[in-house]
Amino acid sequence: MENIHFNKEDFEVFSIKGLEERMVGIREHIQPKFRHFAGEATALLKEELGGVSLPVHVAKHLRRTKYAPDNTWCAIGGDTRGYKKYPHFQIAISGDGVAFYLCLIDQPLKEKEMAKRLLANIPLLGTLPDDFVVSVDHTVADVMRIAETDWPLALARLRDVKKAELMIGTKIQHDDLRLNSEKGTETLMKDTFMQLLPIYKLCIAEYE
Numbered sequence: 001m002e003n004i005h006f007n008k009e010d011f012e013v014f015s016i017k018g019l020e021e022r023m024v025g026i027r028e029h030i031q032p033k034f035r036h037f038a039g040e041a042t043a044l045l046k047e048e049l050g051g052v053s054l055p056v057h058v059a060k061h062l063r064r065t066k067y068a069p070d071n072t073w074c075a076i077g078g079d080t081r082g083y084k085k086y087p088h089f090q091i092a093i094s095g096d097g098v099a100f101y102l103c104l105i106d107q108p109l110k111e112k113e114m115a116k117r118l119l120a121n122i123p124l125l126g127t128l129p130d131d132f133v134v135s136v137d138h139t140v141a142d143v144m145r146i147a148e149t150d151w152p153l154a155l156a157r158l159r160d161v162k163k164a165e166l167m168i169g170t171k172i173q174h175d176d177l178r179l180n181s182e183k184g185t186e187t188l189m190k191d192t193f194m195q196l197l198p199i200y201k202l203c204i205a206e207y208e
Contacts, residue, residue, distance in 0.1 A: 004036050004182045006098050011174045014070060014095035022068035023061065030093060034058050034074040037091055040186055041076050041193060045089070048197055057083045070094060070141075075103070077200075085109045087203040089193055090167075094141070098179060100192040101169035102200055105138045107162060110206040115159035117202050122151045124202070128168065128195055135167040143171055168196060 010033070013025035038056040046053050058074040077088030084106040092099040104114060118125065133143040136154060146168070158164045170192045178184040 019068045097174040099171045101167045102196040105165045113206040114203040
């Protein structure tokens with residue numbers, strides 16, 4: 001039985017020179033694994049969301065004409081046309097490792113309203129595990145540990161600054177032994193998304 005997981009060959013894709021050459025590697029090595037793990041995630045989330053099926057969007061990087069991507073991802077959520085207008089889950093990979101996030105990025109439709117809801121529910125954010133990380137800009141690799149996050153400041157910025165963003169989840173280094181098996185990777189992903197699900201439900205309620 002095939003053991004589907006992210007491996008050394010996947011991480012080395014990001015060392016390939018040239019946009020099209022690297023995209024060939026992403027399409028051949030990484031995107032099939034995205035579809036597999038996203039399928040597992042959507043089945044779990046559908047059950048937890050009362051039958052709501054979230055679409056999967058695999059990043060194609062079609063707007064790139066020169067520079068090869070330093071990371072790639074697939075999004076779970078939104079509608080059939082796209083995901084950036086909505087809170088969504090994400091599976092991402094770079095040369096450094098794999099990440100599983102809940103994302104509010106690229107100016108979602110209800111950004112201010114979601115920020116206000118989160119500001120009123122900061123204790124809920126405090127229940128997330130200590131090994132979670134937070135990013136306030138998806139275009140940079142740097143993240144902060146969740147314990148170091150000033151939630152009132154970060155959420156007020158999300159509410160008031162048009163280009164503010166928020167990503168919460170886990171970032172797993174490429175040599176973490178849990179990534180060496182399909183079961184280990186699925187467990188990491190599912191545990192992360194289950195921890196983030198109450199936050200997602202709080203945010204998506206603004207769209208109902």
